[in-house]
Amino acid sequence: GNSVTQMEGPVTLSEEAFLTINCTYTATGYPSLFWYVQYPGEGLQLLLKATKADDKGSNKGFEATYRKETTSFHLEKGSVQVSDSAVYFCALRNTGFQKLVFGTGTRLLVSP
Amino acid sequence: DADVTQTPRNRITKTGKRIMLECSQTKGHDRMYWYRQDPGLGLRLIYYSFDVKDINKGEISDGYSVSRQAQAKFSLSLESAIPNQTALYFCATSENAAPSYEQYFGPGTRLTVT
Numbered sequence: 095g096n097s098v099t100q101m102e103g104p105v106t107l108s109e110e111a112f113l114t115i116n117c118t119y120t121a122t123g124y125p126s127l128f129w130y131v132q133y134p135g136e137g138l139q140l141l142l143k144a145t146k147a148d149d150k151g152s153n154k155g156f157e158a159t160y161r162k163e164t165t166s167f168h169l170e171k172g173s174v175q176v177s178d179s180a181v182y183f184c185a186l187r188n189t190g191f192q193k194l195v196f197g198t199g200t201r202l203l204v205s206p
Numbered sequence: 207d208a209d210v211t212q213t214p215r216n217r218i219t220k221t222g223k224r225i226m227l228e229c230s231q232t233k234g235h236d237r238m239y240w241y242r243q244d245p246g247l248g249l250r251l252i253y254y255s256f257d258v259k260d261i262n263k264g265e266i267s268d269g270y271s272v273s274r275q276a277q278a279k280f281s282l283s284l285e286s287a288i289p290n291q292t293a294l295y296f297c298a299t300s301e302n303a304a305p306s307y308e309q310y311f312g313p314g315t316r317l318t319v320t
Contacts, residue, residue: 130311137312
């Protein structure tokens, strides 16, 4: 079946530190991959996406590259800000299905 | 105004009561979804609807029912609430456009069953 595995949190960083949140997936076929972000008290928002192998999604300084050979879609940011504190969800949508499969989420806490 | 709205935002109810959570959208999307979020479990799909006449069970539909009253409205009901249905509930919509079918989420309803 389809599944997404994320690193457990919380991830605690100081402002301007480098961020990596790991995400690996299991899927048949050629899934599309997503990162969603949930700020406190809000719903999920799409942060970035990649729809085929070797694509790089990017937004707001965040990047993730679709690596088919390692079935991974790690989220990175070169310099985090306090305002990046949130829960980050990795997700996939498999070919032919209109449903998302989510990871368990990783909480990021950035201190000044 | 928000594109996807949910009412109520917070609700406390007692075991055995019937409760309805409502979702409305102004995005003009055909596809709508209900998820629940539990700590450590991420989001799990309860029901989804690809148009007004098409409703499907998700991975955890037991104890829930839905109604798609119009393209813009999708309601989730708990016929007889139980404490393990305490969770954060999200409605989402998606476009019909390949390849990403991006989903747009409402702000959530926090439900507590005592």
